[in-house]
Amino acid sequence: MEHLINHNVKNIEISGIRKFFNLVAGTKDLISLTIGQPDFPTPEHVKIAGKKAIDENFTSYTHNAGIFELREAAAQFVKEKYDLEYDAETEIITTVGASEAIDITFRTILEEGTEVILPGPVYPGYEPIIRLCGAKPVHANTTANQFRLTADIIEKYITNKTRCIVLPYPSNPTGVSLTKKEITDIANLLKDKDIFILADEIYSELVYNAEHFSIGTILKDKTIVINGLSKSHSMTGWRIGFIFAPAYLAQHILKVHQYNVSCATSISQYAALEALTNGKNDALTMKNEYLTRRDYVYERLTKIGLKVVNPDGAFYFFVKLPDRYPNSFDFALALVEKARVAVVPGSAFSSYGEGYFRLSYAYSMDTLKEALDRIEKFFAEETRA
Secondary structure (H helix, E strand, C coil): CHHHCCHHHHCCCCCHHHHHHHHHCCCCCCEECCCCCCCCCCCHHHHHHHHHHHHCCCCCCCCCCCCHHHHHHHHHHHHHHHCCCCCCCCCEEEECHHHHHHHHHHHHHCCCCCEEEEEECCCCCCHHHHHHCCCEEEEEECHHHCCCCCHHHHHHHCCCCEEEEEECCCCCCCCCCCCHHHHHHHHHHHCCCCCEEEEECCCCCCECCCCCCCHHHCCHHHEEEEEECCCCCCCHHHCCEEEECCHHHHHHHHHHHHHHHCCCCHHHHHHHHHHHHCCCCCHHHHHHHHHHHHHHHHHHHHHHCCEECCCCECCEEEEECCCCCCCHHHHHHHHHHHHCEECEEHHHHCHHHCCEEEEECCCCHHHHHHHHHHHHHHHHHHHHC
16 A cells, blocks of 8 residues: 555655654663753743643633743743744644744745755754645755855855745755845845745844844845754743744734644743743843854864854754765764764765764763774874774
């Protein structure tokens, strides 16, 4: 009966991140720097709000778009933080994490034969969904531009089939972001074109050297901003994301959301309400710690002699492999076998990620120090060999 399975499903694979993580799981004495998950606990006051929701029996269905108080809090949060203007009633949808938000957005705007421009390298969660919609992912090479998908690069890839451009900044896997000028240049390029913009801003609270700037402040009518609490409030397991989109578009995305999940978990929504109100600055403490870790890891990697673009957001380094390692997957396996350190091979992030590896620094300083000691020793021994 396997021949009856949807061919689009058969032609996609599990994430390269998870594939490698699963492959090396169980390795003795392994230090894993693979998963992009904050190592901080969910803030205590947020957990208390979740427990209170259970005790007060807030355990039933909510409005499909989420409880109104949460949507109001989300509107206020992005207004205060990023100067984004969205109506809580008609332009905000609470989703089951940013992943569901991406899924239902693509299913709303894509059709068979349309194209989506993505930066390459890029987080692997977009391409499979695009393909499930019968659309074509088009990776734009950003490796010569410090991994920034700027207007001049985008313009080279636009065709009459282009339906959407993904701007995932700050970036997973590279940690880079776009400047206000770069965002404005993209807006000027696209303002007269019938092309949607999916702005995945899940790391917007983790920008180090400047204020996060969203293209939604310029081109609201064609932009879908996606955000959530997984990275900013260390709430990965609570599964709360948000879609911010103009009303004409949000009403259609909401239909897909309704038939997909009905609504996000009620308990998590009340915890999210606490996070966005009394905890609106919870990310600051975490961000300061990530910055300390970033500076430490950057110093260690450059001392080893590895080439890196110093990230200005998120919690990743995308490290260039020396030329003697032509295959990132084989390198990552060797690092596990000889140094007992796991990183993600760059090939997990499109063909443009080949020749790199991703290192997450969402781990304690002690863990990072030990891992980098092992990596340094690995390269020293490989060089002598």
